[in-house]
Structure formats: structure tokens, C-alpha cells
Amino acid sequence: MTSLRATYRLQLSQDFTFAGATALVPYLADLGISHVYLSPILMARPGSTHGYDTVDHARINPELGTIDEFRQMVGVVQAAGLGVILDFVPNHMGVGGAHNELWLDVLKHGPDSKYADWFDIDWNPPRAEMSGKLLVPFLGKSYAEALAAGDIELRADGSIWANGSEKLPLRPEDERILNETYGSLNAAIAALSEPSGHAALDALIQRQHWRLVHHSAAADEINYRRFFINSDLASIRIDRPDVFAHAHQLIFQLIEEGLVQGLRIDHVDGLLDPKGYIENLRAKSPRPIYLAIEKILAPYERLRPDWPVDGTTGYEFGALLTRLLVPEDAEAALTQTYADFIGPVPDPVGLEYSCKLRVMDNELAAELAALARHLSAVAWSHSETRDLTENGLRKAMREVIAHLTVYRTYIDDSGVSNRDRREIGLAIAKARKTQPNFAPELLDFLEELLGGHLGAEYDPRLVITAIGKFQQYTGPAMAKGLEDTAVYRHHRLVALNEVGAHPERFSISVAAFHDANQRRLVESPDAMLGTSTHDTKRGEDIRAIVGAISEHPAEWDRAVKGWRDLLAANPIHPNDMYLFFQLLLGGWPSFGAPDDFGRRIKGAMMKSLREARERTDWGVNNTEYESGVDAFIDATLANRDFMARFEQDRAAILQTGLRKALVQAALKLTVPGMPDIYRGAEDWEQSFVDPDNRRPVDFAGLKQRLAAPAGPRDDKLVLTQRLLQLRQKLPDLFARGSYEPIPCGPDAIAFRRANADNELLIVADLTADGKPVVIPEGLGDWSSALGYTKASPAMASIFVGYR
Structure with missing residues (x-):
């Protein structure tokens, strides 16, 4: 088994397949990672961009490639000295559409389906009319409107179809009844498609084991467990032995073949018995594997010590690191600026x-x-x-x-x-x-x-x-x-509003950060360290740049109020404007052209507004307000006077933010734990919330820049490679070497990593003020482990030495 040093997350889809991942292996090996960490590969709904909507556990997703192509990809990965970790989803499956045969069987046979107990369904809800029925909340309009519009129809396969894509099988006896009533299925289709046949079509539908409704009815009447509020992701009973065996058969086959060395378990908290599931997984895996769980820990919460896992996927680390880079003494000033801008700040x-x-x-x-x-x-x-x-x-x-x-x-x-x-x-x-x-x-x-x-x-x-x-x-x-x-309503400093974080927790001390690192080394030294994932709301470098506001509170106060005054005539709520200004500050490309930026930031703003559920919502869109926000963004980005003022006001905060981003990367790659690099985040990661963070990565450009780095734009890319290669050179030191905090000034952090053979010193300036970092006295002589002669002044905030 390839030793664990660092993972690199790839998001597979029909646009980035096993073939695409295979072509990337030389670059990843040169970067210095140890494991390619893949998004789910089992068969998902057609066109899925994420893979968490599994419809068949027994098949590889054909949009990614065949099982033989997967084997070929892994062969190339292993030949390069790397391993493979897979993301696996035990909590739910994709339902709706026409591709989940288990779900379709339940719709057809109801409680008598052999899969009826595989999903977590309440077959006896309070409403008597729903007894033995499954709610199917997939209509985009009311049932009556859909029926009248012909959006619900009987087809030649003997199923009802809704919206042109939702297959709803009839009870087994209904084809016989239709033949007896109309003479043939084709005659029934013809009769029921006419307006005069809608009452008979409705009567046919009412006899089924499912009840078709508008999607909004799910909130009040859903009778199956689902992933959060996503009705098209139905939870399965993975605690049942037959369900467990079915869901893991192919995954275990890939492990047994030596193709897969580890699993990331999605949404473990959704399971009835997470510990029992993990123990069962460990016991039945045909080979020992690395096992990380997606578990969101409260700021003071610790991973259960009796769970046989290697650690979490690292949300808590990302939240901790962001707070380390935000000085505590800025809280009062930023709270006051926020209050001046929006009025009373909610607790x-x-x-x-x-x-x-x-x-x-x-x-x-x-x-x-x-x-x-x-x-x-x-x-x-x-x-x-x-x-x-x-x-x-x-x-x-x-x-x-x-x-x-x-x-x-x-x-x-x-x-x-x-x-x-x-x-x-x-x-x-x-x-x-x-x-x-x-x-x-x-x-x-x-x-x-x-x-x-x-x-x-x-x-x-x-x-x-x-x-x-x-x-x-x-x-x-x-x-x-x-x-x-x-977190979509409280915008005092949106760098702090992430998965695993709480907006009221502003900053942490260096001592608290050291303590967390020392505990991790003892309790879960192979836990993932995540700063960007497919779930993060803002890319890690957006957070670093926005977090840098805390080093410039007076400048931010003047800037944000000046921007507001420059855009006095607008239809946008002050709280939404305050969010927009921070997204613009952190998301406007630090290097390169802002291609398609308007569309991207409008998408991020719209998702934020709907998640906040104040002035618009996912269920009922306030189209007038949403259109006003879009128009405001378009007008702002087209306003030359504003953009000139923005670039001027942003300059100092941006430079501090870029330096903090490098400090963030350096700490992630040197503290105890296993760093996880989200695809493309070895470079400046200024993506917004999904789906923006699943945009294609310019890997060809990254390869070229890595081969010939040329200054500030390449700082993070080269820093990441140098530290990953250092981890490759000293795997034992980083995996189990000691972690010793070193006293230093109030605005810096220093620590030593050591084992019997090697010793490293890491020092970073947390203020990232551009001055060269000062090595604490009395530590002797150290040689730089970075050796980057073309580094920009931003690199001066970090020292990594060895001896």
C-alpha cells in the first residue's frame, strides 16, 4: 500500500472521465501527492456533475468509463507510485427519473416490493389516503395543472411518465385492467391522452402505490427519509445486512483487486448507527483500507475515540485555520462597520x-x-x-x-x-x-x-x-x-462562514491552534486536512483575501461605505450588498482576466439569497428582487468609476490576503495530518459555492507554469509543490514526527517537526504584513527547504527550514 502523504481530489463527470484522470497522472506525481482521491464512481443519474446520486451500486458510471478503463487508469496511477481513494455514499441513492431500478420496483409493487424495506419509507402515514403509498414530489406545477397540460401521460412501456422524464410504473394488475377496459394498451394511451380522458387517467393514477405531487408538498407530507431536503436523494437502510451487501459488492471487489486503497464515507451522520456501519465496513473489507468520514464537528467537539476510522475529511481544520488568520482585536471594529452598513446586527x-x-x-x-x-x-x-x-x-x-x-x-x-x-x-x-x-x-x-x-x-x-x-x-x-x-444571513466577515464553522466564533489563539495539532497527532494523525472541497461555500483563497479585511478594518470601513455611496441608486438590501462586496473583493481574479465573472458571481449571489430564505427562496422565487440583484451586479461591474475605485481600495487588502493564502497553504502542508488538495487548489482558488467550484481546471496551464515558474502568480503553485515533495522526501517525519510549538512573537506562529533522522522548523507571520518573517532566537542554523529563487515578497511571510 502506498504510504499516505497527501491526497488530490478529482471531480469526475462526463466532461472529466477516467481517461482525463489518466492523462493527469504524470502531473500529479510531479506535484508530489500520494493518492488520487476520486469523487463517486458508481452509476449515477445521467448528466450528474457530482456523483452523489447513485442509482446502481453494481455498476461503474458509464459516463466516466468502463470498469476496464477504471482498471487501466489505476494501473497508470500505481505505476507512478500513487494510490487511489474513492468517495462512497452509503446514506442515499438518486431517485426520480427512470434509472434506479430498485426505486422503480418499489413504485410498481408498493409495500410488497422486495426492496420496500431497503428505503426508509413510512407506509402508514397519518393521512389515510396515503396508506401503502409513496409520495413522489417531482412535479414542477400542481398536479391538476400538470394533468390538464398533458405533462402526465401513459406510455407504451406501461408506465405513467411525468415531466417527460419521471417514470412511474403502474401496478402489475393495471395493464390487464387497461386491456379489458380499452381493448389494448395503445387504445388506452390514445383515450387517456385526450382531455376527455383526463378523469380516467386521474382515476388510474389514484390506484397506484405512489402519489404524484408538486415538489412543495414534500415539506409537509414526505413519507420517506431523504438527504436533508433533497427529495430526489432517498435514504437507504444501510443498517440492513442485505442492503449493506448489495451496496458494497462492487466496491469490495475493487478493494480486493488492489485497485482501491481507501474510502471517504459521505454523510456518516445520516446513518442509523454510524459506529456500527464503520465497524461492519472494517470487518468485511477484503483488505485493510484507509477510512475517512465526512463528519462535521462542532468547534469544541472531538471525533469519537472508539470509531475505527483514520479521521474526518477535515472541515474542522479548515475552519480552525481561517480563524487563526483573523486577529481577535479586529472583531469590534468589523462588527461596528457591519452595523453601520445594515443596521442592528443579529446575534x-x-x-x-x-x-x-x-x-x-x-x-x-x-x-x-x-x-x-x-x-x-x-x-x-x-x-x-x-x-x-x-x-x-x-x-x-x-x-x-x-x-x-x-x-x-x-x-x-x-x-x-x-x-x-x-x-x-x-x-x-x-x-x-x-x-x-x-x-x-x-x-x-x-x-x-x-x-x-x-x-x-x-x-x-x-x-x-x-x-x-x-x-x-x-x-x-x-x-x-x-x-x-x-450563515447566509450573517455577513460580518464571510470568510468565517464555512462548513464546520460558526459565525460567532471570530478568532482563535496560536496556543489553541497548537493544541489542536498536537491532539490530532495523537488521536488521528492521518486525518484529512481540508481547506477547499466540493462543499465549501467559498474557495480557500477567497476566504484568505476576505479574512485579510481583519488586518485593515479602518480601510475596509472607508472602502465599503464609499462603494455604497458611489452606487446610491440601487434596489438591493444592505445586507445583500455587504455580502456582494465581500464576494467581489475575494472572488475578483488576483491574476489573469475576469472571464465570465459576472455570470459566476450572479450565480453565487442567487444561491446565497435563496439559502438565506429572507427576500427570496428556493420554493417560491421572488423574481422581481432577484432580477433587481442581477441588474445591480451587471451595472456595478460595468461602472468604470466604481471598478477603478474598487481596484484602488482593494490593493492593500489583496496583497495581505495573498500572503495569508500562502501562510494558509504552508501550515496545511506541514502540521500533523494528511493534506487534501482540491482539484486546482494548488493554484489560487477563488471559486464560489458549487456549481462554480466544479468548473474545468486548466491543467495544461498549470503544468506549463509549474515547469517554468515566473513570479507572484506562481507562488502558491510552487510552494505547494515544494512542500508536497518535502513530504515525499520525509514521509515518516510528517506522518508521525513530533510537533513542538516554538514561542515567538504575538503575531507569528512557529513549530518544530522532528523524528530520529530529520528536523524541520516552520515559522509564519500571521499578519502577513510583507516584512520578512523573523526566526525565533536560540534555535541555531537552518537551511531553507523551499529554495525558490524567483519568489515574490509575499513568500517572505513563511520560513520552512531543515537540518
Whole structure:
């Protein structure tokens, strides 16, 4: 097995296939990585740009290539001395359309399908008419409008089709009924396609095991678990042995063949029993593998020590590093500027609380109601709590979840850990304060249930089911409430608004950063260190540049208010304008032409506005406001006076930001852990949120520049290669070598990495003020490990020495 040093994430699609990845191997080997880390490769929905919508676990995605082409690619990778890590999705599958045969079988046979229990479906929801039916919320207009418009039709394959792409199989007996009624299927198609046949078509549809509705109905009536609020990603029961075996058969085959050395497990918190799944995966893998999990940790939360994984995918590291580069003493000034610009600044903690309540009352309302039914069933199973009503339990649980500060707890058959009991206790205590009028017995019951204190009189099967449903619900509530709503409303410094971060946490000390690195070396030395991923909301160098505002608070105050005044006549809300100015500051290309920038930033702004769910929304678009924002952006970018003023005001912040970006890269590549390079992020990464961060990378240009670096534009590219090659030269030192903090000035960080044979000294100026970094006294002589003679002054903020 190739030793782990650094991964390089590639986003595969029909536009970047196994062949494209194969051609890239010499470049990646020269860069110095050890493992090619691929996005999901199993068969996904046609045209998928990400691969997380698996429709067939038994097949390689044909849009990427054949299994033989995958083997050929891996052969080239291994010949270059590299390994392969795959991204794997155990929580959900892509549904809708016409390509998931398991889903189509469930639609056809309903509860009698042999796959009915493979998906997490409630076949007996409260609405009697939905008994034995599955909600299919894929219409773009109301059911009645779609029926009248002919968007729902019977076709020759004996299925109903909606929107031209949604295949909805009929019950097995219905083809016989249609033949008896109309004489043939073709005659039935002809009759039901006429306006006079719409009532009969509707009657046929009502007999099916599915109910076709507008997508907005999912919020209130969805009856299958899904990935967050994505109805076209249905969760599967990976805890079932038959589902586990089916989903992993091909993956295990690739591991057994020696083609795959590791897995990244997507959304582990969505699983019923994450620890049990990981243990099962370890036990049944035909070979030992590297295993990283996508797990979002709260700022104070630690990865569970009894989970047999190598670490997380590194969201917490990226958040930590951004905060290290933001000085604490800038918080008050930036808060004041933000308040001057938008008015009263919302409390970030209160904002998280209110946004979680909002998503539970809207997008996640059906799931909350289902959870309340499970709680009510537990309460009903014992006379002492039988008076607790379902609605009362729903309201109490909603309040507790809104106060929970972690994504989820991990209660299982073995009991409740002290950590989980503490988290639940704190959330319930807060709920008692914010809702003093709640009947105390409601929260008492929840505390006993979730704390593991219910007596044997309660039905244990109902108890464990309710707890499992609770734990699978809290993650989506946190993700949609905090990550996808609150952080899109609070724009004091958007560099801090990332996956795994909380806007109220402004900065961390050098000591805290050292402490986190020392813990990682002991607890998970092979954990991924991520600064950019397909999930980040802004590329790492946008964050570095925007974060550099904190070194220039007075200049930023003057600049942002001057820009506003220059654009006095506009239709955009002040908070949205403040976001736009930061995106413009960080996203405007630092080098090269701003090709297609207007379209890109408008896309990022539109996604941000809809995620914020204030002036527009994904469900109901405020087209008038959205058009006004687009027009404002177009006018701003076309305003020569504004752009000249912007370039002038941006200059100092930009230079500081570029230096901080280099410090960020240097620290990521030298602290304990395994750095992960997101495709193209070895260079300046100024992408916006997806899909912008899946744009094609100019790998040909990167190869040319790496072969002949020529100054500041190439600083990050060369720095990354030099440090990756240093990791290649000293793998044992970086993998398990000691980490010793070195005292230095208040605005710098220094540490030593060492083993029995080698020693490194890393020093970085956190202010990135352009002055050469000062090596602490008394450390002796060191030789530069970078050796980059054409470095720009920005490189002076970093020293990496060896002896």
C-alpha cells in the first residue's frame, strides 16, 4: 500500500472521465501527492456533475468509463507510485427519473416490493389516503395543472411518465385492467391522452402505490427519509445486512483487486448507527483500507475515540485555520462597520436558533411530525406518560433540537455516553428557559428517553426506534438551519462562514491552534486536512483575501461605505450588498482576466439569497428582487468609476490576503495530518459555492507554469509543490514526527517537526504584513527547504527550514 502523504481530489463527470484522470497522472506525481482521491464512481443519474446520486451500486458510471478503463487508469496511477481513494455514499441513492431500478420496483409493487424495506419509507402515514403509498414530489406545477397540460401521460412501456422524464410504473394488475377496459394498451394511451380522458387517467393514477405531487408538498407530507431536503436523494437502510451487501459488492471487489486503497464515507451522520456501519465496513473489507468520514464537528467537539476510522475529511481544520488568520482585536471594529452598513446586527447564536426553528417548521416539517409520532408511541406504551400529546411532544422536541449545538448524538444499544447525556441535558436546560410555559413533564420525558433513564415498562423496540429517528433528524435540522440558512444571513466577515464553522466564533489563539495539532497527532494523525472541497461555500483563497479585511478594518470601513455611496441608486438590501462586496473583493481574479465573472458571481449571489430564505427562496422565487440583484451586479461591474475605485481600495487588502493564502497553504502542508488538495487548489482558488467550484481546471496551464515558474502568480503553485515533495522526501517525519510549538512573537506562529533522522522548523507571520518573517532566537542554523529563487515578497511571510 502506498504510504499516505497527501491526497488530490478529482471531480469526475462526463466532461472529466477516467481517461482525463489518466492523462493527469504524470502531473500529479510531479506535484508530489500520494493518492488520487476520486469523487463517486458508481452509476449515477445521467448528466450528474457530482456523483452523489447513485442509482446502481453494481455498476461503474458509464459516463466516466468502463470498469476496464477504471482498471487501466489505476494501473497508470500505481505505476507512478500513487494510490487511489474513492468517495462512497452509503446514506442515499438518486431517485426520480427512470434509472434506479430498485426505486422503480418499489413504485410498481408498493409495500410488497422486495426492496420496500431497503428505503426508509413510512407506509402508514397519518393521512389515510396515503396508506401503502409513496409520495413522489417531482412535479414542477400542481398536479391538476400538470394533468390538464398533458405533462402526465401513459406510455407504451406501461408506465405513467411525468415531466417527460419521471417514470412511474403502474401496478402489475393495471395493464390487464387497461386491456379489458380499452381493448389494448395503445387504445388506452390514445383515450387517456385526450382531455376527455383526463378523469380516467386521474382515476388510474389514484390506484397506484405512489402519489404524484408538486415538489412543495414534500415539506409537509414526505413519507420517506431523504438527504436533508433533497427529495430526489432517498435514504437507504444501510443498517440492513442485505442492503449493506448489495451496496458494497462492487466496491469490495475493487478493494480486493488492489485497485482501491481507501474510502471517504459521505454523510456518516445520516446513518442509523454510524459506529456500527464503520465497524461492519472494517470487518468485511477484503483488505485493510484507509477510512475517512465526512463528519462535521462542532468547534469544541472531538471525533469519537472508539470509531475505527483514520479521521474526518477535515472541515474542522479548515475552519480552525481561517480563524487563526483573523486577529481577535479586529472583531469590534468589523462588527461596528457591519452595523453601520445594515443596521442592528443579529446575534449569531440567536440567529442559528431561529433559523433551525424555521426549517423545522417548513422544509423539515413532515419529518418532525413523523418523529413526534414515534415519541408519542413510546409515551403511550406506559400509563405514566400516556397523557402526553403528540403535538406537545412535537413542540418540546422542536425546542430541544433548536438548542442542540452538535449535529447529532450517538446513542445505541450499548447506552448513552456521558458526552451525549451532557449535550442533551444542556439542550433541554435551554429549552426550559426559552419555553417556561411548556408542561415540565414533556421535557422530563424527553430527558429520560434520550438520557437512557426510561424504565423497563416502556416498549424497548419503540424506544430504540424513536431515539434512532431523533438522531437522524437533528443533523438535517442543524445543516439546513445553520450551514444553509444562518450563515447566509450573517455577513460580518464571510470568510468565517464555512462548513464546520460558526459565525460567532471570530478568532482563535496560536496556543489553541497548537493544541489542536498536537491532539490530532495523537488521536488521528492521518486525518484529512481540508481547506477547499466540493462543499465549501467559498474557495480557500477567497476566504484568505476576505479574512485579510481583519488586518485593515479602518480601510475596509472607508472602502465599503464609499462603494455604497458611489452606487446610491440601487434596489438591493444592505445586507445583500455587504455580502456582494465581500464576494467581489475575494472572488475578483488576483491574476489573469475576469472571464465570465459576472455570470459566476450572479450565480453565487442567487444561491446565497435563496439559502438565506429572507427576500427570496428556493420554493417560491421572488423574481422581481432577484432580477433587481442581477441588474445591480451587471451595472456595478460595468461602472468604470466604481471598478477603478474598487481596484484602488482593494490593493492593500489583496496583497495581505495573498500572503495569508500562502501562510494558509504552508501550515496545511506541514502540521500533523494528511493534506487534501482540491482539484486546482494548488493554484489560487477563488471559486464560489458549487456549481462554480466544479468548473474545468486548466491543467495544461498549470503544468506549463509549474515547469517554468515566473513570479507572484506562481507562488502558491510552487510552494505547494515544494512542500508536497518535502513530504515525499520525509514521509515518516510528517506522518508521525513530533510537533513542538516554538514561542515567538504575538503575531507569528512557529513549530518544530522532528523524528530520529530529520528536523524541520516552520515559522509564519500571521499578519502577513510583507516584512520578512523573523526566526525565533536560540534555535541555531537552518537551511531553507523551499529554495525558490524567483519568489515574490509575499513568500517572505513563511520560513520552512531543515537540518
